[in-house]
Amino acid sequence: MTLQTKKRISDTVDFSNTEIAFAGMSDQELKNAAWLFGMMNKKWLVNVGSQLGLAAIKMRLPINKLVQKTIFKQFCGGTTLLECQPTVDRLNKHNVLTILDYGAEGKCTEEAFNATMRETMRAVRFAHENDTVPVISTKITGLARFDLLEKIQSGDKLTDDEQREYDNAFKRLDSICYVAHENGVGIFIDAEESWIQDTIDYMAFAMMERYNRQRAIVYNTFQLYRHDRLNFLKKSHHIAQKKGYILGAKLVRGAYMEKENARAEQMGYSTPIQRDKAATDKDYNAGIRFCVERYEQIAFCNASHNETSAWYMLELIERSGLTPSHPHLNFCQLLGMSDHLSFNLAKAGFCVAKYVPYGPVRDVVPYLIRRAKENTAVVGDMSRELGFIVKEMERRGLK
Numbered sequence: 001m002t003l004q005t006k007k008r009i010s011d012t013v014d015f016s017n018t019e020i021a022f023a024g025m026s027d028q029e030l031k032n033a034a035w036l037f038g039m040m041n042k043k044w045l046v047n048v049g050s051q052l053g054l055a056a057i058k059m060r061l062p063i064n065k066l067v068q069k070t071i072f073k074q075f076c077g078g079t080t081l082l083e084c085q086p087t088v089d090r091l092n093k094h095n096v097l098t099i100l101d102y103g104a105e106g107k108c109t110e111e112a113f114n115a116t117m118r119e120t121m122r123a124v125r126f127a128h129e130n131d132t133v134p135v136i137s138t139k140i141t142g143l144a145r146f147d148l149l150e151k152i153q154s155g156d157k158l159t160d161d162e163q164r165e166y167d168n169a170f171k172r173l174d175s176i177c178y179v180a181h182e183n184g185v186g187i188f189i190d191a192e193e194s195w196i197q198d199t200i201d202y203m204a205f206a207m208m209e210r211y212n213r214q215r216a217i218v219y220n221t222f223q224l225y226r227h228d229r230l231n232f233l234k235k236s237h238h239i240a241q242k243k244g245y246i247l248g249a250k251l252v253r254g255a256y257m258e259k260e261n262a263r264a265e266q267m268g269y270s271t272p273i274q275r276d277k278a279a280t281d282k283d284y285n286a287g288i289r290f291c292v293e294r295y296e297q298i299a300f301c302n303a304s305h306n307e308t309s310a311w312y313m314l315e316l317i318e319r320s321g322l323t324p325s326h327p328h329l330n331f332c333q334l335l336g337m338s339d340h341l342s343f344n345l346a347k348a349g350f351c352v353a354k355y356v357p358y359g360p361v362r363d364v365v366p367y368l369i370r371r372a373k374e375n376t377a378v379v380g381d382m383s384r385e386l387g388f389i390v391k392e393m394e395r396r397g398l399k
Contacts, residue, residue: 009318013348015307018392020347021340024090030393033336036074037386074336076103076364077356081126084358087335092132095346097353099188099332100127101137103364108145110168116142117172119359121179128183135186135219137355138176140200144169149196173203174210177218181211188250188301191221194260194272201232205239212245216299216328219248224284225257226272233287237298250301250332251287253280285312292316292329301330303355305338310345317350324350340388 014020022030077084077100088098102119120138127133140149148165151158158166173189180187189204191197204220211217220236222229233249240247254260257273264271274280288309291300293316302313310331317324330351333342346352357364393399 009324009348010311010314013314013344015310015340015344016388016391017344018340018388018395021343021388022392023343024094027396027398030389030396031398033074034386034389034393036070037389072361072364075334075357077335077358079358079360081123081358084356087356088130088133091354094343095352096342097135097351098130098133099135099137099353099355100133101188101190101355101357102142103357103359103366107142110165113143113145113169113172117176120176124176124180124183124185124187127185133185135188135353136180137188137190138173139190139192140169140173140203141192141196143172143176146196149199153196153198170203170206173207177207177211181217184215186217186219186248186299188219189221191223191252191254193256193263194226195263197223205236208240208248209243209245212240212248216246216248219250219299219301221250221252221303222287223252223254223256224287225254225274225280227274227279227283228272230283230287230290233290237290237294241297247298249291249298250303251284251291252303253284253306281306281308284309288313289316292320292322295322295326295328299328299330301332301353303332305333305341307341310341314345314350324348327351337385 025033077087077098081100084098084100091098100123102116102123107113107116116138120136120142123136127136145165148158148162148169151162152166177187187207189200189207192200201220204218207218208220222233222236224230233251236249237247254273260273261271264273274283284304284306285308288300288302289312291298292313302309304310313329313331317326317329322329330353331341331345332353332355333339335354335356342352342354390399
């Protein structure tokens with residue numbers, strides 16, 4: 001049956017449908033979310049709160065309960081894998097998958113790196129037991145020292161101790177990917193700052209070449225707010241084709257824009273960030289098209305909160321006559337945000353997942369602060385989230 005003789009899938013998707021978007025939230029949860037996003041809509045408050053939060057963590061002040069009852073509850077699955085299970089089950093009821101991320105980053109000791117490795121491997125085994133958890137996410141800075149990654153990228157010669165340190169970090173990542181391969185679970189390797197990203201890319205390529213022969217296990221992340229990443233995506237595909245493995249590609253816009261621009265200005269080099277949002281959007285959608293057109297060779301995740309990019313991918317899939325639930329064609333949004341995209345896409349039969357961070361509150365605070373600052377920096381994001389929540393509260397007669 002052709003698309004002309006059956007109802008178009010796109011005709012059934014309505015991103016403004018808040019009844020579907022918030023079907024899994026109680027009235028009280030909706031009210032709590034409205035209060036939180038109302039606070040996050042105040043940029044000055046987010047900036048002050050972020051500074052106080054980081055200071056409290058450094059001084060080891062008792063802020064866990066406050067954080068856990070507010071922003072942590074909205075954006076995280078829990079402090080442990082067991083605590084995440086209700087979130088996994090709740091998402092599954094609405095055909096939404098879960099991507100688990102142990103919120104460890106910026107660690108400094110071998111002991112901490114090994115602890116992160118062990119926890120990530122536990123997460124892989126947890127995913128293996130849960131059919132609706134197809135992927136685990138990890139950060140290289142949770143497995144290796146930031147300064148070491150930076151030194152490698154700069155091309156400086158490593159000392160013998162530093163070489164052993166890097167070898168250990170590589171072995172940690174390899175151990176995680178090996179266990180993932182054996183258990184049929186995917187691994188997202190997050191993108192980080194540009195001055196360590198080349199090192200991360202090298203490690204990701206090595207893992208893909210080793211484990212992506214029959215199916216996509218390892219995914220690298222491409223930040224399209226960088227003006228060189230579209231070409232890098234194409235180069236990555238070329239390398240994968242040449243070496244005979246499936247490219248795993250997670251596309252994001254990026255989360256370090258202010259930090260990248262500030263460092264470039266301070267150190268006197270040209271910023272890697274696109275000149276404006278329009279250029280980012282153009283490259284992002286070009287990246288979507290590149291991956292969808294090569295869906296058999298690229299396992300792809302559109303990890304974006306951008307409604308236009310979601311529509312663009314949806315229509316590309318439909319126009320190409322592809323199966324919406326193909327495992328190489330995925331959407332992903334953060335837990336607690338853009339439910340109007342996630343749940344409406346899932347309702348229409350697309351592969352959609354929520355990115356669910358978990359871990360001790362103190363370890364996850366940097367992630368939570370980045371989420372708050374990232375989204376208040378994008379004009380209208382918090383207002384959009386709040387607007388959908390208020391609309392659903394009005395539909396339920398709660399206002």
